[in-house]
Amino acid sequence: MSTSNAPFERGEYARRIAKTRAAMAAQGLDAVFVTDPSNQAWLTGYDGWSFYVHQGVLLTMEGEPVWWGRHMDMMGGRRTCWMAHENIVGYGDHYVQSTEIHPMQDLAALLTARGLERARIGVEMENYYYSAKAHAVLSAEMPHATLCDATALVNWQRLIKSDAELGFIRKAARISEKVIETAIDRAEVGVRKNDLVADIMHAGLTGVEDDWGDYPAIVPLTPSGLDATAAHLTWDGTPMREGEATFFELSGCYRRYHAPLCRTVFLGTPSDDMRRAEAAQIEGIAAGLDAARAGNRTCDIANAFMGVLAKYRIERTGRMGYATGLSYPPDWGERTASIRSEDTTVLEPGMVFHFMPALWMESWGLETTETLLITPEGPAEPVCNIERKLFVKP
């Protein structure tokens, strides 16, 4: 028997595995080996900061999934996965970061032992945790198997959230509201950015009542002024200055589930340009939420927003959102459907997106965003409740 602390009931995992197997069958796969830590957690409950070494979950068409990783992380597997201990297996520490041998040699032996020597096996070719070298070694070790690209096969099964998952996302949303409120409250001229980030992280980790805070998959992004023209700068020890906008790209996290939320604070008096962009952004978000209805497509959200921008004659290109939920660093997006004009994913109830039509202009940046839930009827529901506006402080 397992001493599992997996966060969901067995039935939830059974549902997930059934969905994944249907997708595997559609692609004619005998097995998938998933390395994305989010996919591992989604299928098995595995949770640990061990994804910096090779590990993954093997799922075939029958039986429990197998968690495979470094021997010392088997104990973590036993503490967090729902499967029987014989389905949590480890490789020796001498494989770790060796230049002589590779963990994929051990995996090949496991696949062979499980009768998969000549199988069609899906691997996640486009994932942070499946390196070019890993693929080369696994291919060489399994000459009779067919390794197929199954990138995002599991991720797509995660797109529609169960009620249990939505419960976690709503808890994350309460934490997101708390961290954004902390950022808005604490931002003032002279406050060092790193001190502000310290307060933001503290607020997120303490969580909301019994709902303890987990680490978000992305650290707080909090650039000011010219730095806010760049999308992904973190922070330094510079005090906040008058006359600058600072955007806060944050998320609460509850047991690895996210509800990203961004707001922008201006210290002083914003320019007319920025006020106009604010008005456009807020009107555009309302239009996007209204377009985010079951049966419509992801591009309809993007086009609704862009229609408003065009009216204001503001130029913007690029993606403006993505599916979100369960995640590990370096990304809290699910890497499936995007909110952009080229994406035609049909919206269904239970899908959750971070709708982030940020405006990065020549000398400032403005981020106001919502995590939205597609509902059975009517417009999407923002899961957080923080006023949508540019927060102006003296």
Add this chain to the structure above:
Amino acid sequence: MSTSNAPFERGEYARRIAKTRAAMAAQGLDAVFVTDPSNQAWLTGYDGWSFYVHQGVLLTMEGEPVWWGRHMDMMGGRRTCWMAHENIVGYGDHYVQSTEIHPMQDLAALLTARGLERARIGVEMENYYYSAKAHAVLSAEMPHATLCDATALVNWQRLIKSDAELGFIRKAARISEKVIETAIDRAEVGVRKNDLVADIMHAGLTGVEDDWGDYPAIVPLTPSGLDATAAHLTWDGTPMREGEATFFELSGCYRRYHAPLCRTVFLGTPSDDMRRAEAAQIEGIAAGLDAARAGNRTCDIANAFMGVLAKYRIERTGRMGYATGLSYPPDWGERTASIRSEDTTVLEPGMVFHFMPALWMESWGLETTETLLITPEGPAEPVCNIERKLFVKP
């Protein structure tokens, strides 16, 4: 001209590039394309949380390196890299997480434009941020080039730290002392682990005086009791209990440089077994530090520690440390030399290792570690100054 905020002087980057080019010449490479964010930062100063999309640094045998990434991150490149703006280039947002096109197609065009169509180009086959798919696409797009495995080529050049880098590591060490002291002070029966982690992160990010805290490449690992038999569990909202050991695997971070440090706290009265393990661990660390002399090898450190463990008849296998310094998630190790019996890297002054001979036993775990600096003469210098013992609290 650049408006660079790169953390080091130009001469430091020139030194790094010269070392890297010598290693490239030794491998007969015309160019390297490095995707490891630490290598990118080390060569160019680039610093941003954008490594969740494809990006990298191209270095040839002449001229400035080129930072290449997503178009929206060019602004971040201009804000953080030391090179001229024409050497900071971006690809369109339609490449991001597309299933139709891949950013490596844009990179291939850049390589071709720079005359590298038939070149020998080193790529980091074993890196989180160079996926199997990226390699497949780049290979297909560059049929006349020779892509060679240059994994860790740049990492190895980072092994001996400059004085400027040691200055950063010493600042990180002051922050490490502060976070460990915070953990020891705040740990007590009934405190929720996530609240304790919130205080630890707050202490680390506020930093020490003017030395502001950056985000460590690994989140605090703080397991208690049975969870501490696993190496890489994070935290939850469970209150700390009497009779349990909790290890704190932490690091301060100053401008991406780390000085990892672990200590263990026991609430109550530890068993005789644990006390004996404590004695062995502390005696073993002293033996390891004494063996960590310029001219000796990494395995000498491991063997010195293992010799003490044998005397105490305690069994342990596996790696017990690694080179550390500049890093990004998911790992603060440099993935070059390891402290283990199979590793024969010769120690030189300026090398920095996290010496972590943790003991993960059947029902508890004990971590006492040091970040050590190899000095010109005599034993290694621990860069942090926190008493080495099991901290026992009522």
